Amino acid sequence: MASTYRLISTRGWGSAIIEAALALGGFAYELEELDPNRPKDRQRLLSLNPLGQIPVLILPDGELMTESAAMLLLLSERQPATPLAPPPGAPERAAFLRWLAFVVAAIYPQYIVGDGANRLLPGDADAAARLLEATDAQMMRHWQQIEAAITPSPWFLGQTFSVLDLYVVVMVRWRPGRAWFAAHCPKLTAVAAATARLPKVEAIMRAQFD
Ligand SMILES: N[C@@H](CCC(=O)N[C@@H](CS)C(=O)NCC(=O)O)C(=O)O
Structure with missing residues (x-):
């Protein structure tokens, strides 16, 4: 679906942070669960992120992001009605x-x-x-x-x-x-x-x- 974010996720790992932000922000998203200990899943993860790290976020337009802080800053600016971060100019x-x-x-x-x-x-x-x-x-x-x-x-x-x-x-x-x-x-x-x-x-x- 064109407006859906795809989160590459592993249970209990840092993808949980991004999933919570997607849910709180009201974004449409789907999870692709990988177990990096399984060779096939590790190969898939490395094809997306050469660092072999979770989370990876695929944006609705197909662009791929790594780095949780970058993802969270982007999500916060895309959903100002449901604040995920104090906006520029806020005291915090x-x-x-x-x-x-x-x-x-x-x-x-x-x-x-x-x-x-x-x-x-x-x-x-x-x-x-x-x-x-x-x-x-x-x-x-x-x-x-x-x-x-x-x-x-x-x-x-x-x-x-x-x-x-x-x-x-x-x-x-x-x-x-x-x-x-x-x-x-x-x-x-x-x-x-x-x-x-x-x-x-x-x-x-x-x-x-x-
Ligand atoms: N700087 C990355 C770090 C991500 C990260 O290290 N994730 C851990 C899981 S919580 C991981 O994938 N570790 C596996 C590895 O480093 O090989 C971020 O903020 O997204």
Whole structure:
């Protein structure tokens, strides 16, 4: 269908963030589920994104996008009636751009390197385990930096909902897990809880994680 977005997705991965934005924004979309551990699906993924990363978004006109932050900025400008981000000129805009870049540039890569430690250091299980430990430690420090900086009410940016809330609700399900976030990042845990209560997000979280 010409007006439909196609999201290349893997259950529980970062595509859940984009799916939540598509649903909240009222976009027509369909999922193409891939399991990157299956050779055929991996080949399909590499043909779309040479980095082999999920999410990939195919726009209604056929243009292909990688990079979650770029997708979310595009979706937010295409659906101003259902705000997914504070618009240019809004008081929260600078904080929004700052933390969006921080999440995708400082935090997300720690997961990628940690997840890929055995692939990056083949044949050296000890080094791979140390790399996973080091990247997780760095990622936890970065989450705690956000925790110290924000005053949610109930959203990451205060009273303005944004796609930052979607990164949080999905990423608290990843390492080091919800128990760690509850103990060390109570503000981010509250952001995740508020976001998970949005009916469209709740349905996606259930399908992606439960
Ligand atoms: N910078 C990318 C990162 C995407 C990413 O790393 N996704 C993970 C899944 S959540 C992935 O595909 N990992 C597999 C790999 O890196 O090989 C984005 O923001 O979309």
